[in-house]
Amino acid sequence: MYGIKLNFDGGMPIYLQVVNQIKHLIASRRLQPGSELPPIRKLAQSLLVNPNTVVKAYKELERQGIVFTKRGTGTFISEGHSPLNKKEQKKVIGSLAGQLVTQAKLLNIPMAEIIQEIEKQFKEGA
Amino acid sequence: MMHNIVEISKLSRNFQATKALDNISLELDTGKVYGLVGENGAGKSTLIKHIIGALQPQIGSVKVFGKSPAQYPVEVLSKIGYLSEERDLPMWMRAREFMDHTEAFFPDWDMGLACDLMQKFHIDPKLKIKNMSRGQKARTGLIAAVSHRPELLVLDEPSSGLDVMARYDILSEVVNTAASSRSTILFSSHLLDEVERVTDDIIMIHQGKIILTGHVDAIKSRNNRYLTALDSENEKVEEYLKTGKNIIRAVRKDGEWLLVTPLSHDAFAAEMKALGGTITEKLPCSLENVFIDHCSLENHHE
Numbered sequence: 001m002y003g004i005k006l007n008f009d010g011g012m013p014i015y016l017q018v019v020n021q022i023k024h025l026i027a028s029r030r031l032q033p034g035s036e037l038p039p040i041r042k043l044a045q046s047l048l049v050n051p052n053t054v055v056k057a058y059k060e061l062e063r064q065g066i067v068f069t070k071r072g073t074g075t076f077i078s079e080g081h082s083p084l085n086k087k088e089q090k091k092v093i094g095s096l097a098g099q100l101v102t103q104a105k106l107l108n109i110p111m112a113e114i115i116q117e118i119e120k121q122f123k124e125g126a
Numbered sequence: 127m128m129h130n131i132v133e134i135s136k137l138s139r140n141f142q143a144t145k146a147l148d149n150i151s152l153e154l155d156t157g158k159v160y161g162l163v164g165e166n167g168a169g170k171s172t173l174i175k176h177i178i179g180a181l182q183p184q185i186g187s188v189k190v191f192g193k194s195p196a197q198y199p200v201e202v203l204s205k206i207g208y209l210s211e212e213r214d215l216p217m218w219m220r221a222r223e224f225m226d227h228t229e230a231f232f233p234d235w236d237m238g239l240a241c242d243l244m245q246k247f248h249i250d251p252k253l254k255i256k257n258m259s260r261g262q263k264a265r266t267g268l269i270a271a272v273s274h275r276p277e278l279l280v281l282d283e284p285s286s287g288l289d290v291m292a293r294y295d296i297l298s299e300v301v302n303t304a305a306s307s308r309s310t311i312l313f314s315s316h317l318l319d320e321v322e323r324v325t326d327d328i329i330m331i332h333q334g335k336i337i338l339t340g341h342v343d344a345i346k347s348r349n350n351r352y353l354t355a356l357d358s359e360n361e362k363v364e365e366y367l368k369t370g371k372n373i374i375r376a377v378r379k380d381g382e383w384l385l386v387t388p389l390s391h392d393a394f395a396a397e398m399k400a401l402g403g404t405i406t407e408k409l410p411c412s413l414e415n416v417f418i419d420h421c422s423l424e425n426h427h428e
Contacts, residue, residue: 008319010412013343041305048297049323050159051305 001038001046002030014049018057023066026077027092037067037075131156131278131310132177137186139172139334146172148334150186154278154312159304161325162314163413165421169334170314171211174282177312178208190278204232207276211283213267215255221266222251225273232274240273247295261292268296272303279303281313285320293320300324318413328413332421342413348388349374349416356383356403363401372397375419382406386419 004021006014025031037043040058044051058075061067069075104114132154139147147169154160164170175181176188179195179202188194195202216224221244229235244251247265255263264284272279281300285293301324303309315321321328322342330338330345338345356363358378367376367383372394374386387394395405409415 006323008322008412010346010410010415013346014322015343041302044301044305045298048294048301050326051301052159052326 001043004047006047006049015053015056015060018043018047018049018054019060022057022061023088024092026066027089031077033077033079035077037077039074130154131191132312133187133189133192134173134176135187137173137176137183137188139169139176139181139184145334147176150331150334150336152329152336152339154310156310157308158326159300159311159324160313160327160329161321162312162329162331163316163318163321163417164314164331168331170331171282173331174280174312174314178206178280179203204234204274205277207271207274207279209264209267209271209281209284211286213263215263215267215270217256218254220252220254221249221258224255224266224270225251228270228273235274237273239275240269243269243273243299261288261295264288264292265295268299272299275307275309277309279309279311279313281311283314283316285315285317293317297324318417322413330417330420337420338416345416346411346413349386349411349419350389350391350394351384351386351409351411351415351419352394352405353379353382353407353409354385354398354403354405356398356401358383360402363403366397366401370397375422384409 002021002025004018004025006017008014012020022031022037026033031037037058038046040051040054044054047054058067058069062069062075065078067075067077100114104111130153132152134150134152137147137150138145150169150173152173162170162173172181176183177190177195179190179199182196188196190202191205193202195206216227219227225237225240225244229237229240241251243249243265247262247269249258249262249266249269253262255266258266268281268284271281279300281296284296288296297320300311300313304311304324313321313325325342327340328338328342328345329336356367358364358367367373367385370376372387372389374388375384376386377384385394389397391405391408398405
């Protein structure tokens with residue numbers, strides 16, 4: 001679901017992997033503020049993990065103010081809250097910019113043209 | 127209110143000269159998923175057989191729903207769903223006949239659920255069990271084990287010898303059962319990532335003894351793996367590696383020492399410093415690492 005991928009090589013607790021990937025989904029606007037996260041049971045089914053692990057992940061997201069729960073209805077993404085702090089944001093953008101620059105160099109596209117394209121997409125609200 | 131579905135106290139079992147279970151005490155809480163892990167012959171199946179009343183305790187006691195399953199099989203077993211690795215199903219029956227047959231044993235049997243699951247798993251009700259593939263047999267056994275919505279579901283190596291799709295269906299049903307009811311689930315498996323996915327708590331058993339229990343994250347946090355630079359020619363270091371109380375395992379690895387410890391980074395760094403050594407790298411820790419670190423014969427020294 002949402003392309004969440006879990007890794008069992010021992011790096012990170014499963015619930016934290018879920019937390020981080022949901023944060024990235026929100027940051028990349030694949031999940032919109034105000035929209036609802038999948039019900040616990042459904043996400044547990046689709047990731048094939050213990051439902052309590054999803055409960056723990058949602059609780060952690062709630063503690064960080066990224067989502068809120070409406071009793072009896074579900075878990076929703078908070079409005080106007082960037083789920084990533086400045087440092088994390090910079091890391092995400094830095095890595096994408098790195099890819100963009102590498103690709104531009106490969107294709108011999110000058111920097112001005114890249115900036116122009118970014119400006120255009122920003123204005124169109126892509 | 128009763129919290130412990132299963133209460134095992136000081137259970138031991140000998141098969142001739144072999145100690146299959148050695149002073150096992152264990153409690154299973156309502157509504158949790160437990161993963162039972164251990165090598166072949168560690169005692170997993172023997173433990174499970176005591177829980178379903180197939181074996182009577184020689185030493186110690188086993189209570190399920192507050193009663194001895196060996197003495198009150200009808201009452202206890204009506205609330206248990208059980209699937210074994212052997213999946214000994216009646217080969218001459220068709221899938222639907224097997225469900226009708228199983229229904230007779232369980233007052234709370236839900237034929238609607240059984241039919242839904244047969245459809246979901248593409249089991250033809252008219253198919254004879256002897257003509258089923260291994261995966262279909264496992265799925266059929268699983269349906270029979272869950273369709274009375276048991277308070278305790280016991281799965282003994284349910285994935286053993288199955289392909290990816292059959293394993294997926296079984297795990298998915300475990301998650302589904304855990305999410306939709308207050309069932310307690312105990313399952314044993316060799317596939318540690320499977321166990322890690324779906325369990326709340328791990329029970330690790332080795333040579334008939336329980337050596338670790340708890341949430342997988344907690345267990346891992348007490349199994350820190352460091353590569354260290356240490357001079358093992360030094361007597362103090364040698365002594366520490368052999369008998370250090372904070373050393374779970376010490377192995378020589380590419381000129382360094384791999385040390386496994388329950389200590390946090392800072393506390394362990396201080397111990398290393400006192401011995402004139404340093405931590406060179408912290409290694410990640412999978413459940414498989416924990417298992418090997420605790421069960422390896424080379425513990426403490428090569």
